Each structure stands twice: as structure tokens, then as C-alpha cells.
Amino acid sequence: MSDPVSTTLPETEQADKEFLDDVIAGLHRQPKQLAPKYFYDEQGSRYFDQICQLEEYYPYRTELELLPRVAKELNDYFHQQTSDGIHVIEFGAGSLHKIKPLLEHVEQIDEFTAIDISGAHLQSACAELKNYFPELTIHGVEADFTRPFPLKAEGRVHLGFFPGSTIGNLAPAEAVEFLANARQTLGEGSYMLLGVDTKKDEQLLHQAYNDSAGVTAKFNKNVLVRINRELGADFDLDGFRHEAWYNDAKGRVEMHLRSVREQRVTLGTQVFDFAKDETIHTENSYKYHPHEFEDLAAKAGWHAEKWWLADNQMFSVTLLRSDQ
Ligand SMILES: C[S@@+](CC[C@H](N)C(=O)[O-])C[C@H]1O[C@@H](n2cnc3c(N)ncnc32)[C@H](O)[C@@H]1O
Incomplete structure (x- = not known):
């Protein structure tokens, strides 16, 4: 019989600390940004599977x-x-x-x-x-x-x-x-x-990252849901909207979360102020010949x-x- 599936898990405490440090550093940057790897908790992985089933996501x-x-x-x-x-x-x-x-x-x-x-x-x-x-x-x-x-x-x-x-x-x-x-x-x-x-074609790229069912928007916002749940922040999920566009000069699709109004978000002792229309840059998808x-x-x-x-x-x- 072949070996059973073996699994190796990381040190959870260290991973949590790294998540916290990265989020604080990313939200203090100008422009604000978060690493795309943080989309992927269990729910984020499920959203990604749903994206894969979308007509637009070629x-x-x-x-x-x-x-x-x-x-x-x-x-x-x-x-x-x-x-x-x-x-x-x-x-x-x-x-x-x-x-x-x-x-x-x-x-x-x-x-x-x-x-x-x-x-x-x-x-x-x-x-x-x-x-x-x-x-x-x-x-x-x-x-x-x-x-x-x-x-x-x-x-x-x-x-x-x-x-x-x-x-x-x-x-x-x-x-x-x-x-x-x-x-x-x-x-x-x-x-x-x-x-x-x-x-x-830019239109095909636009559709792929702005699906009509809004699944990519949920996937994008999942990073805020995670930060609220795992790090105790108070992001108002209705205060941000999903946006994605092709940046031709850089050859990449960019995903952002745009603040719909001026607002303040707190995470422990940290305070982050958002101007109306300011974005958090959450992902790049570079395209290559x-x-x-x-x-x-x-x-x-x-x-x-x-x-x-x-x-x-x-x-x-x-x-x-x-x-x-
Ligand atoms: C775009 S999905 C692709 C999934 C799958 N390979 C496919 O082709 O359908 C990216 C995958 O990479 C994982 N991932 C993203 N950043 C990662 C990182 N820094 N280290 C390990 N896995 C990562 C995510 O959890 C997710 O499963």
C-alpha cells in the first residue's frame, strides 16, 4: 500500500503575528496595500473556486x-x-x-x-x-x-x-x-x-475581474472580513467597493478596494484614516506574452x-x- 497523505502545518502564532505586522505596515503605506496571499483563508479559497466556475473567468x-x-x-x-x-x-x-x-x-x-x-x-x-x-x-x-x-x-x-x-x-x-x-x-x-x-483585449480582462454575479467583489472584500475577524479591526464592509482595471503601461490587472467616503478604521491601538475614493491595492495580475x-x-x-x-x-x- 502507498503512504497515506502526509501534512505539515506551520506555527500558528508566528503566522498570526506576521499577518498583523503585514496588515499594519501595508495600511500605513501610501498608497495603502495588502498582500494577495491574505485573501486565502478557507472562505477565500471557496470564493476562488466559485470564480473559476464563472463564464467571464476564462x-x-x-x-x-x-x-x-x-x-x-x-x-x-x-x-x-x-x-x-x-x-x-x-x-x-x-x-x-x-x-x-x-x-x-x-x-x-x-x-x-x-x-x-x-x-x-x-x-x-x-x-x-x-x-x-x-x-x-x-x-x-x-x-x-x-x-x-x-x-x-x-x-x-x-x-x-x-x-x-x-x-x-x-x-x-x-x-x-x-x-x-x-x-x-x-x-x-x-x-x-x-x-x-x-x-x-482589455474588455475581456475587465469582464474576467468584474463578474456580473459579484463573486470577485466578495473574494476581494474577504481580506477585510479576515482582518476584522482574526485581528479585531472594525472595517465597515459597506464602506468599501471592489474595483479592477487593466493598467496597460504595467501590463497588469489591478484589484483595489475603494473607500466610498471619508472614514477611520481602527485595529488595536492603530488608526487608519481613509479619504473618500482612496483605495487599498489588494492584487496585481501581470499578463505576459x-x-x-x-x-x-x-x-x-x-x-x-x-x-x-x-x-x-x-x-x-x-x-x-x-x-x-
Ligand atoms: C490563483 S489561485 C490558483 C489555484 C490553483 N493553482 C489553480 O490554478 O486553480 C492561487 C493559489 O495560491 C495560494 N497562495 C497564494 N499566495 C500564496 C503563498 N504566498 N504561499 C502559498 N500559497 C499561496 C492560494 O491559497 C491559492 O490556492
Whole structure:
């Protein structure tokens, strides 16, 4: 019998302190900002799953439709490269839908580590995956993927997997840092497969981040709900509205929470004043042409071995190989 799902949890107190420190620092900045990783408590992960089902949110289904084609070609590719087993390490794994086409088609994968900051959601997703793939060794690790992470290296091919264009939530310099750290974590001769959203018509981007059912608005405001509940702040949820737009000069969709009036928010002894129309910048989603992304990855010591573009050009997947 294969190993049961193993899970590793972080020190809760330290995570709480970091959340508090980051929120205070972010709300004292000009312009005010909060890190997107804080959207993802259990409720935030559920909202993200709902976003993935929206008609307007093309990235999820476009990538999911592309992945079986990618996985079949990867299977041939890896058979030519190695006879070793492959250990896949997924960063920001969410509900584990995207790993399934790889597990179905890439025969050499025999071990899977899923890293996510949303611990309870990750645990149940890992348990569900185990039902589909009972022979697979699965590790669920609740951790921040921007931090170094120890892996056992012997005799394994390491394939990093970073779907969902989550790399686009990092500024380009942070993305290079992430990719350089991932290269160190995965080790010499490793590979990395990334889903990257492409630049496209501004109207399509606008619709994707401003859905008519208002789910993205709830997801965006969830960070305030969390700050109220976990840190004891007094954000009036009706005092802020969701906004998202494409910033063409920076090649990114920006998400903000806009204060609908002049107001004051308190968090313990801290006081934050908001002018009417002032925003909290909550997320960026950078979009890249495949060649732009190739250049970015090269700065972190990876070269693009192959890339795939969806038939409608709306999403890309790139296989990187670590430079020797
Ligand atoms: C955009 S969702 C993508 C989910 C999934 N990979 C997909 O493609 O559908 C981002 C995921 O990354 C996780 N995440 C965000 N920031 C993180 C961080 N700093 N460390 C670990 N996980 C993070 C979130 O909890 C969420 O599951």
C-alpha cells in the first residue's frame, strides 16, 4: 500500500503575528496595500473556486482545456529524458484540479507535494486527490511558497508546477526571485511547468475581474472580513467597493478596494484614516506574452524548453529547464 497523505502545518502564532505586522505596515503605506496571499483563508479559497466556475473567468477553463495536450507531450518528452520517477511539487495548489491531467498522462510521476497557504482547504483537497490516485504518494504542506522549502533530492526528477497564472500575482522582480528560489529548492537538472495568462483585449480582462454575479467583489472584500475577524479591526464592509482595471503601461490587472467616503478604521491601538475614493491595492495580475515570460525566467537561470498556447491564444503553459 502507498503512504497515506502526509501534512505539515506551520506555527500558528508566528503566522498570526506576521499577518498583523503585514496588515499594519501595508495600511500605513501610501498608497495603502495588502498582500494577495491574505485573501486565502478557507472562505477565500471557496470564493476562488466559485470564480473559476464563472463564464467571464476564462483563465481557469482555458488552462484546464490546454493541460491534457501539454501532459501527453510531456509524457513523451520525459520518457526520452529519463527513466527515473518524477516528483511533482505544486506551488499554490488550491483545489488540485490542474494536477489531474498530469497524473493521468505523465506515467513517471509517482510522488506529489502540494504547497498552499490555505491549510484546511489543502488538507481536504489532498484527501480527495488520494481517492482518485490511491497509489500516489501525496504530501500536503501548508506554507508560504515564497520561502525556501526542503526537498529530499536523491534519484528523483523534480518538476515544479505553478498553474493558474499565480506567478502573475508577483511583480516581475518578485517573480524572478520566486523562480530563482524555486530553482534552488528543486535542484540541479530540475524542470518547472507554469501556467501564464497572456496579454489580450482589455474588455475581456475587465469582464474576467468584474463578474456580473459579484463573486470577485466578495473574494476581494474577504481580506477585510479576515482582518476584522482574526485581528479585531472594525472595517465597515459597506464602506468599501471592489474595483479592477487593466493598467496597460504595467501590463497588469489591478484589484483595489475603494473607500466610498471619508472614514477611520481602527485595529488595536492603530488608526487608519481613509479619504473618500482612496483605495487599498489588494492584487496585481501581470499578463505576459510567452516570449516576455521566457526572458523573465532566463533572469532566474531557467531556459524555456517548450511552450504551448491555447487555440484562442488566451493562456499559455511553459516548460522551463534549469540551466546547468
Ligand atoms: C490563483 S489561485 C490558483 C489555484 C490553483 N493553482 C489553480 O490554478 O486553480 C492561487 C493559489 O495560491 C495560494 N497562495 C497564494 N499566495 C500564496 C503563498 N504566498 N504561499 C502559498 N500559497 C499561496 C492560494 O491559497 C491559492 O490556492
